[in-house]
Amino acid sequence: MRNQAAASKVDQIDKIEQSLYLETAKLKKSKKFSEPSKTKKDHARTEHPFVVSAVSALIVTAIPALLYYRYFGSIDNYLKNVASFSEETNGQNADANGGKEQVSFGDTPLTFYISGSDSRVGVSDTNARSDVNIIAVVNPTTSKVLLVSTPRDYYIQLHGTTGLRDKLTHAGIYGIDMSRQTMEDLLDISVNHTIKVSFDALTTVVDTLGGIDVYSDRALSLSNGRCNLVAGTQHINGECALAFSRERYSYETGDRHRGQNQQQVISKILEKATTPAYLLRLPEILSAADGLFETSLTYSEILSIIKYQVLSNANWKFESISLDGIGAMLPTYSAPSQDLYVMIPNEDSISAAHEKITEYLKTKSQLEEEVRQEEAEPAKVATEGVKAKDAELTK
Numbered sequence: 215m216r217n218q219a220a221a222s223k224v225d226q227i228d229k230i231e232q233s234l235y236l237e238t239a240k241l242k243k244s245k246k247f248s249e250p251s252k253t254k255k256d257h258a259r260t261e262h263p264f265v266v267s268a269v270s271a272l273i274v275t276a277i278p279a280l281l282y283y284r285y286f287g288s289i290d291n292y293l294k295n296v297a298s299f300s301e302e303t304n305g306q307n308a309d310a311n312g313g314k315e316q317v318s319f320g321d322t323p324l325t326f327y328i329s330g331s332d333s334r335v336g337v338s339d340t341n342a343r344s345d346v347n348i349i350a351v352v353n354p355t356t357s358k359v360l361l362v363s364t365p366r367d368y369y370i371q372l373h374g375t376t377g378l379r380d381k382l383t384h385a386g387i388y389g390i391d392m393s394r395q396t397m398e399d400l401l402d403i404s405v406n407h408t409i410k411v412s413f414d415a416l417t418t419v420v421d422t423l424g425g426i427d428v429y430s431d432r433a434l435s436l437s438n439g440r441c442n443l444v445a446g447t448q449h450i451n452g453e454c455a456l457a458f459s460r461e462r463y464s465y466e467t468g469d470r471h472r473g474q475n476q477q478q479v480i481s482k483i484l485e486k487a488t489t490p491a492y493l494l495r496l497p498e499i500l501s502a503a504d505g506l507f508e509t510s511l512t513y514s515e516i517l518s519i520i521k522y523q524v525l526s527n528a529n530w531k532f533e534s535i536s537l538d539g540i541g542a543m544l545p546t547y548s549a550p551s552q553d554l555y556v557m558i559p560n561e562d563s564i565s566a567a568h569e570k571i572t573e574y575l576k577t578k579s580q581l582e583e584e585v586r587q588e589e590a591e592p593a594k595v596a597t598e599g600v601k602a603k604d605a606e607l608t609k
Contacts, residue, residue: 329393335414347382369544369558414506416452417453456492477534541556
């Protein structure tokens with residue numbers, strides 16, 4: 215028989231499952247689901263809190279820690295309810311990923327392009343600059359996530375263009391798929407999915423979490439004096455987390471240091487969101503983030519991610535790296551008649567990032583083969599040593 219503590223945990227999970235289901239039902243009734251756009255050039259996009267929960271489950275394991283103790287039959291019933299609801303509200307999502315073959319999560323590593331938009335309109339602005347550009351590589355076999363940050367002013371060739379290069383941030387003016395394809399060209403990789411986040415989402419999520427603890431290497435006065443950070447670790451709210459993530463003029467390395475701050479804020483959000491106290495508030499957090507996220511993940515892929523998390527209870531480890539370069543003033547593809555600040559890419563940092571991504575993209579079979587080769591190496595060396603000794607004795 216289950217003891218009282220276990221029974222209490224299951225009761226809490228019941229309430230969370232009910233809240234999640236009621237939240238999606240509420241959205242259905244208010245017609246807040248957005249149909250995915252489906253063109254030859256664009257990935258399909260889905261925008262609503264349940265997608266946000268799936269993305270969180272993928273990257274931060276928000277759902278599995280709660281549902282792990284649930285009997286599998288009950289989990290399956292819950293997933294079936296959500297799947298049924300999804301099909302009823304948006305059935306055509308089954309083939310809505312730009313023609314790309316859907317991959318069951320857990321079979322192979324996945325690559326995401328995360329775009330942070332500073333548009334006052336939010337993610338609905340399809341032609342906003344992309345001020346945050348992160349490639350996330352998720353490997354279920356190793357339970358590791360690699361975050362690769364690229365400076366917004368990186369001076370690169372936009373996908374499909376000729377002539378002048380442009381700032382990476384300007385790629386967003388031509389749509390998220392231009393940004394994705396440009397990142398694919400730059401790093402010589404293939405991106406499976408896109409996630410677009412409004413900067414307002416950061417403020418909302420941090421405040422819903424009750425703030426986060428961050429480390430600053432210097433004293434900063436931000437947001438017109440409303441956010442005063444000291445050198446060291448401190449607790450900050452959503453407004454200050456956003457200001458800290460935006461700041462670059464206080465640093466000698468400018469956008470590169472800002473990228474490091476952004477990665478720190480992301481990791482702190484993830485750390486706090488996965489604690490039991492805040493996992494219990496998951497429905498509230500998702501509701502607060504309504505309309506602030508957009509992703510190309512389909513419903514079936516979302517459910518695959520959630521179920522993988524439930525069954526594996528993976529404990530993700532994060533690694534962050536950044537591309538580098540040298541500042542210059544040059545004309546750009548989007549503004550050819552004037553010189554703008556740009557960052558000339560450091561090719562060594564691009565090559566290093568490509569190699570690191572390739573390492574994270576190793577499949578389960580590739581990793582197992584490497585282990586077999588490592589285990590066989592001592593025996594091979596020993597055999598070669600014996601042969602060499604025998605040859606010496608026969609001389």
